Amino acid sequence: MMKLFDFHGDIGYAIMKQRKCTIFNSLTNEQLPKRKAGGFSWVCMASYFEGNESWNDMQEMILALQEEIDQSFDIRLVKDKDDLTKEALLHAICTVEGMCGIQSDVEEKIDWLHDHHIKIASFAWNDENALATGVRGNSNRGLSELGIQALKRMQQHNMIIDVSHANEKTFWDIMENCNDKVMATHSNARALCDHPRNLYDEQLFALCDRGGLVSVVCAGAFVHPQREHQTIASLVHHMQYLKTKIGVAHIALGLDFMDDYDGATETMLTDLKEPSNAQKIIQEMKTQGFSRQEIVDIAYGNALRYLYSYL
Numbered sequence: 134m135m136k137l138f139d140f141h142g143d144i145g146y147a148i149m150k151q152r153k154c155t156i157f158n159s160l161t162n163e164q165l166p167k168r169k170a171g172g173f174s175w176v177c178m179a180s181y182f183e184g185n186e187s188w189n190d191m192q193e194m195i196l197a198l199q200e201e202i203d204q205s206f207d208i209r210l211v212k213d214k215d216d217l218t219k220e221a222l223l224h225a226i227c228t229v230e231g232m233c234g235i236q237s238d239v240e241e242k243i244d245w246l247h248d249h250h251i252k253i254a255s256f257a258w259n260d261e262n263a264l265a266t267g268v269r270g271n272s273n274r275g276l277s278e279l280g281i282q283a284l285k286r287m288q289q290h291n292m293i294i295d296v297s298h299a300n301e302k303t304f305w306d307i308m309e310n311c312n313d314k315v316m317a318t319h320s321n322a323r324a325l326c327d328h329p330r331n332l333y334d335e336q337l338f339a340l341c342d343r344g345g346l347v348s349v350v351c352a353g354a355f356v357h358p359q360r361e362h363q364t365i366a367s368l369v370h371h372m373q374y375l376k377t378k379i380g381v382a383h384i385a386l387g388l389d390f391m392d393d394y395d396g397a398t399e400t401m402l403t404d405l406k407e408p409s410n411a412q413k414i415i416q417e418m419k420t421q422g423f424s425r426q427e428i429v430d431i432a433y434g435n436a437l438r439y440l441y442s443y444l
């Protein structure tokens with residue numbers, strides 16, 4: 134079984150949802166077995182915020198997730214680069230999707246996230262917030278002054294900025310303000326599937342120029358506009374395309390499995406609905422002619438190398 138590194142799963146969100154139904158330890162009881170079956174050794178566990186959550190809500194979810202990680206014998210919280218390769222069934226890298234809860238005291242709050250081992254964060258989900266503008270926000274609005282403050286603080290801490298979900302103006306504002314530590318954790322190629330969550334070639338080149346990764350995502354609508362083509366084969370076509378544009382060294386996986394928290398498997402690929410079946414991606418990469426080394430690089434090698442240089 135090939136080891137896998139997944140740059141995006143809304144696991145903080147999934148755990149909070151379970152806790153609200155008084156179900157504790159869903160990380161150990163539900164998430165872990167499925168990831169283990171799929172071959173995952175590293176998962177970026179996102180605390181995800183849609184736009185209305187407060188700073189308290191953000192802290193509550195991050196702390197709940199880390200409590201469940203701490204309680205698991207098999208999951209290691211990644212605090213520094215050496216943790217990436219220490220013995221563990223699963224390595225948890227904590228991330229944040231959308232920082233709508235930050236509306237003041239930006240530096241202090243980014244410091245808190247950094248102190249709580251958040252390694253990657255995006256400024257906004259699809260919403261428009263005090264820091265930035267997501268894909269469903271005003272297309273003329275990008276990063277705010279507060280957003281630029283947050284970006285600068287993140288860069289000082291070597292926290293990686295995630296541009297998945299940023300609208301185009303926000304994307305380019307981010308590019309203007311940073312030379313590295315920026316990536317897309319779960320987006321595909323816009324040339325193959327014209328969805329606002331996917332990236333145009335110019336955006337791919339800009340990330341590549343900054344040493345960034347583009348992690349392909351298996352949400353059906355980001356893979357192909359027609360349901361019958363929302364398959365693993367089409368997902369691997371995105372890898373083929375990215376390979377021709379930016380090279381294998383810049384490709385990773387950011388699968389965004391949603392089966393955990395809303396049973397939304399109908400939004401996933403028709404032949405890949407949950408993490409336990411993720412090895413089917415590796416099979417398809419072989420079928421489409423990726424070499425053994427290319428498969429290792431995309432499955433986890435690029436991700437480890439990338440994080441190792443910043444953590």
Ligand SMILES: [Zn+2]
Pocket residue numbers: 230298319389
């Ligand atoms: Zn997302």
